[in-house]
Amino acid sequence: MSQVQVDKWNMILDAAYELFGANGFYETKMSDIAERAGIAKGTLYLYFSSKEQLFTAMTKRDFEQFLERLTDGLQQSESLKDRLSVVASHHLGYFYERRDYTKLFFMMPNNDPEMLQEIQSFIMQYIRILATMLEGDGFREAKLLAKSFVGILDMMKMDILFDPSFQEEDVSQRVVFATDLFMNGCMHQK
């Protein structure tokens, strides 16, 4: 792919992100995406073979970015507590930034095995990063602990996405809360 093509590829994914995110998979038309990306309908199909595949590609790009940034963020912190804060901050920040794209997290194409595969792979990688971190600090049942922490964070997305009075500063409070709760809970797990 030439640079021009890579750019176009990304423009399509950007357009798809906004429309799928705002309206959901089934409520978004391919023609809308094409229009928003500034290209013809047919061109979409030069880059993605179907609507499902476009959605999956879009999600994959987002997942990869999420994990990349997480890994970057973790490099700068040393203590477990700091690292957990980074994770929490990154997780909640992610949803805060995307609070206008709620549909992304509740609607996805139904029977697409590639999409399911992508989601499962993402969760596995995410959990593995955390679990490795916890194991390094001597915790038993690191994987279950990792899932629990992610669970705590993920439940908080509900407020972020649906509570209109939720402010940016509330994010930091939640970060502290989740990290403390989890750290305390963990201590007995060693």
Next chain:
Amino acid sequence: MSQVQVDKWNMILDAAYELFGANGFYETKMSDIAERAGIAKGTLYLYFSSKEQLFTAMTKRDFEQFLERLTDGLQQSESLKDRLSVVASHHLGYFYERRDYTKLFFMMPNNDPEMLQEIQSFIMQYIRILATMLEGDGFREAKLLAKSFVGILDMMKMDILFDPSFQEEDVSQRVVFATDLFMNGCMHQK
């Protein structure tokens, strides 16, 4: 509604539950539901005004049952730990029983405000029950704690729904794990 009508109403909801659960909202046809319920397509519309409304009604019935049983279960236990175990057991058991209806938890109609309203209302009630419980035991930030506990439990549904090797006895282990982790974490919150 006469008893006959109530029965028919429930039969439709049963049929809808199985089909929506197995195939998702968009992949389920009203005609399939009618057939499974043993009635004519048109009759569906005597009981529910639209596909969305049928889905919402079905979900609502399920939510209500969930909360009802939870409340019943909590009546028999005294200590906080016992009660948390009941909650965890109920939450994870619910998903274990429904592990063949995965689509229910990932596919729902997109732009239906009544459905969103129903979900939010359910979560609120669920959280309130837990929060009240925790407040009664003297915890600060009871609502956030409640959400965290639910978050931990809800993340575990991923394994239950998607890990084919997940057994019934694994459920109890998770119950213990989640309760312990949370209890320990909470202790410092008083």
Next chain:
Amino acid sequence: MSQVQVDKWNMILDAAYELFGANGFYETKMSDIAERAGIAKGTLYLYFSSKEQLFTAMTKRDFEQFLERLTDGLQQSESLKDRLSVVASHHLGYFYERRDYTKLFFMMPNNDPEMLQEIQSFIMQYIRILATMLEGDGFREAKLLAKSFVGILDMMKMDILFDPSFQEEDVSQRVVFATDLFMNGCMHQK
């Protein structure tokens, strides 16, 4: 099927006949057929599962009528020559009546096995009727003779369909010509 439904079924086939006949399979839209039949597009699909199936059904009805009328016509004649005249007359008359539906005989859906099956079955039946007739009169190689006669007649359809100056009285001349030629040719085949 109720009488109303049978009538509607036939009306659709009539509409399909005219449009497919005038414009060909690929150039005819389902919506046009629906409009001509005075029903909604969706209704078409209550009677026929696809465009191909509609075309095949239409052809089948026509084939059956062709053979039925042929059999009827043959009942009234005794001598071989009379019978051959009836066949020729029926064959050429058929095309003369349909000279505005040329597309029917040159365009058909491509890869539809059911359609091919239908055509082959029709030819086989047509040939068998003639062959049986010839065998009854003591001819050897009756099947090949039958095919030859049909071949002679069928080549004449070209003039009927494409020569604008072809008149109804020309049909009778051709009938006489084809029958004589064939009879004379046959005589040595006994």
Next chain:
Amino acid sequence: MSQVQVDKWNMILDAAYELFGANGFYETKMSDIAERAGIAKGTLYLYFSSKEQLFTAMTKRDFEQFLERLTDGLQQSESLKDRLSVVASHHLGYFYERRDYTKLFFMMPNNDPEMLQEIQSFIMQYIRILATMLEGDGFREAKLLAKSFVGILDMMKMDILFDPSFQEEDVSQRVVFATDLFMNGCMHQK
């Protein structure tokens, strides 16, 4: 056109022949033809202005070859019977060689006047060759006789194309059969 261009022109026609023949006009894509011919899609349009025109050109080349070879074959034979055998042999041999390209004879673009014109012109020339031959031998109604002979032969293509058990030696039998039948039939026409 330079020699290189003529070669390319023929290569395109070869590719078109195989694909149209195997799959039919509507089921063959221009891009497939380009790929098979080893050139780019756009290049096709430097040689042929449209898909229809490409099909027509391909058919025309085939028709011309057919008539050329027929004329060549007729030069070597003297008696009427020999000549008719040559015609029959050529006609049936043509279809036998092309028995894998059935679609060519049943699928063609529908509404292209140039194509229709080409077919009619071919038939006219074919018939004229035969008719001239028959007139030279003193037959009346030579044109109708010619058409009849072609009709007999053309009906036999059905078996050649669709009967999988049809062998090369069956071709010769048919040649003899058709020629005899026709000769006998003709005798009374003088």
Next chain:
DNA sequence: AATGAATGAGAATTCATTCAT
């Protein structure tokens, strides 16, 4: 002359919903 990326018109089919019986 050759390329192939881009275009966009075009049509079959599905299915929620209605309403006459």
Next chain:
DNA sequence: TATGAATGAATTCTCATTCAT
């Protein structure tokens, strides 16, 4: 109250053709 035949809006994807390079 129950039926199911009829409706028609709505959308994906294909592919012949163009044109900037």
